[in-house]
Amino acid sequence: MTGAEHHHHHHHTGQDPAECRRYLESLSDYVDGALSEDLCRELETHMSSCENCRVVVNTLSKTVTLYQQLPSPDIPSDVKQRLYKVLDISPFYEPGSPTADAPSATATE
Amino acid sequence: MSQPENAELVMRLKAGDQAAFAQLVEENASKIYGLALRMMGNETDAEDVLQETFLSAFKAIDQFEERSSLSTWLYRIASNAALMRLRRKEPELVSVDEPVETDDGDLMPRQFFDFCCLPEDYLMRGEAREELARAIEELPPTLRSVFVLRDIEGFSTEETADTLDLSISAVKSRLMRARLKLRERLSVYFSQGPVIAETRSGS
Numbered sequence: 681m682t683g684a685e686h687h688h689h690h691h692h693t694g695q696d697p698a699e700c701r702r703y704l705e706s707l708s709d710y711v712d713g714a715l716s717e718d719l720c721r722e723l724e725t726h727m728s729s730c731e732n733c734r735v736v737v738n739t740l741s742k743t744v745t746l747y748q749q750l751p752s753p754d755i756p757s758d759v760k761q762r763l764y765k766v767l768d769i770s771p772f773y774e775p776g777s778p779t780a781d782a783p784s785a786t787a788t789e
Numbered sequence: 790m791s792q793p794e795n796a797e798l799v800m801r802l803k804a805g806d807q808a809a810f811a812q813l814v815e816e817n818a819s820k821i822y823g824l825a826l827r828m829m830g831n832e833t834d835a836e837d838v839l840q841e842t843f844l845s846a847f848k849a850i851d852q853f854e855e856r857s858s859l860s861t862w863l864y865r866i867a868s869n870a871a872l873m874r875l876r877r878k879e880p881e882l883v884s885v886d887e888p889v890e891t892d893d894g895d896l897m898p899r900q901f902f903d904f905c906c907l908p909e910d911y912l913m914r915g916e917a918r919e920e921l922a923r924a925i926e927e928l929p930p931t932l933r934s935v936f937v938l939r940d941i942e943g944f945s946t947e948e949t950a951d952t953l954d955l956s957i958s959a960v961k962s963r964l965m966r967a968r969l970k971l972r973e974r975l976s977v978y979f980s981q982g983p984v985i986a987e988t989r990s991g992s
Contacts, residue, residue, distance in 0.1 A: 697897070700897075700898075701897060704896060704897065704898075704969075705962075705965060707965070707969070708961070708964055708965035708968050708969070709961065709965075711968075731901075732898070732901050735901045735902075735903045736898045736901070736972070738903055738905040738906075739902075739903060739904055739905050739972050739975070739976055740968055740969070740972045741905070742904065742905035742912075743968060743971050743972045743975055744940050744968060746912060746913070746921060746975070747921060747925075747936075747940050747941055747971075748940060748941070748943070749913060750918060750921055750922075750941065751918075752819075752820070752823040752941075753822070753823050753826050753827075754819065755818055755819045755822040755823075755839075756832075759822065759832075759836050759839070760818055762836070762840075763814065763818060763836075763839060763840055763843065764811075764814065766840045766843075766844070767810065767814065767840075767843055767844065767847065769807050769810050769811050769814070770807070770811060771811060771815070772808070772811035772812050772814065772815035773811075
């Protein structure tokens with residue numbers, strides 16, 4: 681980025697790839713709300729005439745949201761049992777409920 | 790952060806209390822396994838990282854300085870363990886140094902299908918969730934680790950930088966590239982979905 685950029689916007693043609701490219705690296709900060717005010721205004725001016733960049737911003741933001749909503753994977757009980765074994769400690773029992781979470785002896789295999 | 794239970798647990802851990810170690814595992818194993826699975830992309834490696842994390846933590850508990858919470862500390866150990874393992878597997882993909890940030894030509898978006906307003910039950914159905922998981926696995930590990938911590942685990946930019954030993958600008962740059970790559974891929978995936986979904990997007 682060069683320091684002093686003074687661009688005035690008279691573009692009515694939105695989808696100029698060179699123009700879009702200029703903003704590409706700002707889009708991620710933009711969806712985080714972390715873009716400087718000036719750049720933010722510039723980008724929004726650009727987006728008002730550029731359908732593609734609007735879509736990219738919308739879907740970029742949606743991509744992040746989808747991943748945030750992705751349920752975290754559960755730890756399989758056999759993985760946990762092997763962990764306790766490797767660490768050579770007895771599994772944790774909630775005080776007062778000695779049977780809670782006790783590894784069930786349902787022998788598989 | 791400095792809840793009394795945490796301080797008490799740390800004390801017991803440092804004293805070598807077995808039950809305290811069991812509690813540490815019980816409270817954190819699931820989160821650490823989730824992180825490891827996202828970072829490694831397969832269950833075998835994730836389990837190795839999980840075990841390595843707690844083995845290292847048990848060994849290093851004396852060095853735990855309580856500047857962070859126990860779980861942040863564990864995340865840090867786990868991230869490092871995962872990165873080490875990825876480095877061994879794909880040395881060319883995980884450089885310790887900041888990568889030469891050239892050639893962003895491939896980052897220029899090519900897909901403009903606006904999937905953002907498709908119905909949630911369509912976007913998050915089982916098959917789509919699997920696609921989301923596969924898409925992360927295909928990211929280069931340097932981008933994946935940043936994306937997983939920042940966008941999935943919800944770390945701040947600073948925490949991510951600290952955990953992965955990167956500069957703030959490297960975190961931002963990698964996050965940007967990871968997000969753009971994922972967006973591109975999801976656009977292709979969702980654009981191939983049933984068109985019927987679009988007509989239901991009402992609100």
